[in-house]
Amino acid sequence: MENLVVIDLGSNSVRMTISELDNAGNYKTVTQEKRYVRLSENMGDSQILQPAAIERTLTALEEFKAIYSELDHPKIKAVATAAVRQASNQKQFLKQVKAQLDLDFTVIPGTTEARYDYLGVVNTLPVINGLLVDTGGASSELILVQNRQMKHVVSIPLGSVTLSQAYLESDRVQADSLFTAMTYVNNILNDVWWLREATNLPVFGLGGANRTLAKINRRNKNFLNFEDVHGYKLSAADVYATLTRLLSLDLAGRKKIPGLSKDRADIIVGGLIPVTLLMRLLDSKQITFSNAGLREGILFEQINQIKNGNEED
Template sequence: MLYGMIDIGSNTVRMAIYRIEGAHVEMLMKKKHTVGLAAYLKEGVMQQQGIDKAVEILQEFKAFLLAFNITHVVAFTTAALRNAKNSQAAVGEIERLTGLPIRVITGDEEATYDFIGATHDLSEEAGLLIDIGGASTEIVSYSSGKIEQKISLPIGSLAFRTKYVHGMLPTKEECQAMREEAEATIRSATAFAGVREASIAGIGGTFKGAAALYNALFDEPFENTKMKTSRIPEIIQRFDGGHGLNEDMIAILMKTVPDRIHTVIPGLIIAEVLAERFHSKVITYSDSGVREGYIYAEVLAH
């Protein structure tokens, strides 16, 4: 069975095509557009321009699915549309104009699917799973392969960039303002107060970009997925918008994070604060997440 999955995120809109045979899941291809829906939230309301952008991309994806007669399709959306004051109306208009039913998954559901997808092939029995999205950050603590605590926090890479950053890259002062909000928000997650020395599995675009940037800066092989958290502040400082970037640094940004140049540093600031809070020495990037978790939980389980 060919299965199409569309993930309308706060930063990107993605479509992935999977082949599912029994319990075997193989991703055949994926397409994405960096739309930045979270940036179209004005005073909590999703603007018409954001709705129009989503519709345009979804119509393109739908035409692709129809061309290959892929009829098993699910579309879901996360923080940007979920948290909008006009969420129901905005999602309803997108559904009407595209003919695609869209499921608004809760922060709790997103954290659960993240966990299922990322830990399916993970060797660690205990630790933290973190997904820094465009408008929200999901944190899951787990032990013996089971969830202990989970939370969705209202901080994200694109939301921070939109709120605090005026240039392409943040200044030192803007970095500090983002760091302070991240620290205050993460302190509010009191259910995680006792978590210490936790290994972190990072999923999603922020950690994917961070891993690529890390490997380029520190001469690690392309396939390396482990990042020492002690080096994250150095990455942030190197790309401080207050300093002039030389040609080599600009080239590294363009080669490693072409779609996330404007959001990778805000995302890394959240990662830095989380690593400090949980006294974590290493972050391991996992390429599986919410979409794979949805398949394991909602498709294969039925």
């Protein structure tokens, strides 16, 4: 039995999943933890991780360590994505984490992040053809799936935190700010040459912003377990109506929306712009949500290694 600890350090949150794996590759998820750390906050044009954000992150990682330190011989896979990937003080930050927590992070490129997203989704949902969209705090990963195979992949600098801080008011979003932000996102999407191949295909949403979209709608429809969004489907009309509703409210109003975390209320509009524009661009009629993504992709990669090792034996 192996205790696999996967830590995903993103731009807005840090998450940990602990799974028990046996020698046959069977698994059981035993622990899932999440902390909002807003690591990419106020990085600015110089792309510097700020002291307050670093301190929040270290505190969260210390809490995680207190949990996985209780395990017998944990196998730790810790990955960092867009915020650390883009940071000019990346090396200093990673050294600080190592010195304080004896924890080694691997900074993965956006294409690797996308591959893990793909593994997490195709192993848990019946995806044949579609576009996977993972909107994080500082980047978005797009993956075109055809016949269950990953055909095209790209990581683009569009995230809920970075878009919100660069273009949008944290209180009531103004029309000119929204137009500027949407124009910026649209221009980047238009540069992804293969996106037209996804026209009319279903969209699969990952990442905190997209999952929040699902939670708001599940809460609105009185689902008992509104956070269980895996496999949940929404029409394009529901997506557009939700963004319209959010835009009609100020920050205090958004904080009162059931299903929307107060920690995310100031960045949710920016977080939903990429998927909304994608669905309009591709004329997609429906989005399906996935709770499985990067961490699950790492898990399935580990399971495949175990099974392949058994086959070689």
